[in-house]
Amino acid sequence: MQNGLMRVAEKAKREPNGNFNNLAHHITANLLGESLKQIPSGSGKGVDGQSKQEAVANFAEWSAESLTAIHRRSYRPPPVRRVYIPKPGKDELRPIGVPTIIDRCIQRSTAKVLESIWEQDFLPCSYGGRPNRSALQAISTMQRVIAEGKISWVYEADLKNFFGSLDHSWLMKFVRHRISDERILLLITRWLKAGVMEDGVLAVSTIGTPQGGSISVLLSNIYLHYTLDLWFEKIVKPCLEGEAYLIRYLDDFIVCFQFHRDAVRFQKALQGRLDKFKLSLEPSKTKLMEFGKFAKPDCVRKGVKPPSFVFLGFRVYGLHFPWGYYAVASVVDGKRRCRFIDKLKESMRSMRHCSLKVQADNINRKLQGYYNYFGIPFNSKRLRSLYNVIMEYWRLVLSSRSQSGFVDWKKYRKILANYPIKRPRILFNREEFRAMGLKTSQ
Secondary structure: OOHHHHHHHHHHHHOOOOOEOOOHHHOOHHHHHHHHHHOOOOOOOOOOOOOHHHHHHOHHHHHHHHHHHHHOOOOOOOOEEEEEEEOOOOOOEEEEEEOOHHHHHHHHHHHHHHHHHHOOOOOOOEOOOOOOOOHHHHHHHHHHHHHHOOOOEEEEEEEOOOOOOOEHHHHHHHHHOOEOOHHHHHHHHHHHHOOEEEOOEEEOOOEOOOOOOHHHHHHHHHHHHHHHHHHHHHHHHHHOOOOEEEEEEOOEEEEEEOOHHHHHHHHHHHHHHHHHOOOOEOHHHOEEEEOOOOHHHHHHHHOOOOOOEEEOOEEEEEEEOOOOOEEEEEEEOHHHHHHHHHHHHHHHHHOOOOOHHHHHHHHHHHHHHHHHHHOOOOOHHHHHHHHHHHHHHHHHHHHOOOOOOOOOHHHHHHHHHHOOOOOOOOOOOHHHHHHHHHHHOO
16 A cells, blocks of 8 residues: 555544545556556457556556546546446356456546545444455455354345435435545546447436445445444444344445344345335345354254355355254355356366366366365365366367267377366365454454
């Protein structure tokens, strides 16, 4: 972090109700350059058709012009280009926005400046889109809270079309709690109103955050910080009779309760709270269930199966050991696993005529990303199963390269000796995983 931003962060921490009226000068050419480096080389082009390589070549020119425009309050973000990608697990297309490379750099740089302030305000229950906080930390904290606390009920919730539903007037009120620099406020307002370009037609935005932009995640976290996090910690928890914990990753969150009556009261109050800020819940992904160390005896008495739920791609369920120990296990959700296998198989088929090294590198790169996310305790059996499926399928792909190119296991073992496929491994042992949750929840 730049020295100037470090001083901003220190002041924000020292003055939790302080307001900042001179921030735009922290958006510098150096910060724009750092933001440009973080953009992947193959990123899609915006409405101006400029690639990252062209932006790098012309950096000195456009960075100076952009900084001057920001300080003169004349910078106007171009609309984002709308494209459609397949929706995971469904035969539908999901719209996404592609900002221009230059606008992406300015958004990243502005987000970095604002982040130095709001990172001092955000609560420990929030994990998504924040530096040094991850989905695995949210999972670890959830496991610790349920296993070690007096939790008996879990409320699983997901906000419906969250990023496309944020109310601009409320969002700007929240931003003004900390920011009074009109140059920054004008930038945010213009990003919110920039609109979407599709087939040459401009659709002006009246609600929601800018699609595909780096500023979008930060603005969304700010919105939910005031709408949900602070409300739960300052208003809801003091009124409850038992333990209660909120764990949120962007718009996906769970709330753990000791008593059913507390959960019901929260559920009723939540709907009214969301209505006030123009938000709503996705009914198909929202439910209240009995869950925890005390849930199994109740479920046995009622003759029903103990429930499980999906959170951040993991299927979560309770484990009761004969010696009385209770643990919360998180394993990859079956649908998520099938989607990954299908995508990797498709990639393998499309590259079947490439060299063996290129194919192995592609498989290993995708598997490593999968292992990095799902390589946690209790998930080793499913990782080995996935590895075996991929190993067998690659042999079939190699056999299909020509009519006479059948690859038997003897030949396949020789190929694997030269081009090995990464075996799964648990990246966190149980003590490290639990310690990660303890550290991030303090």
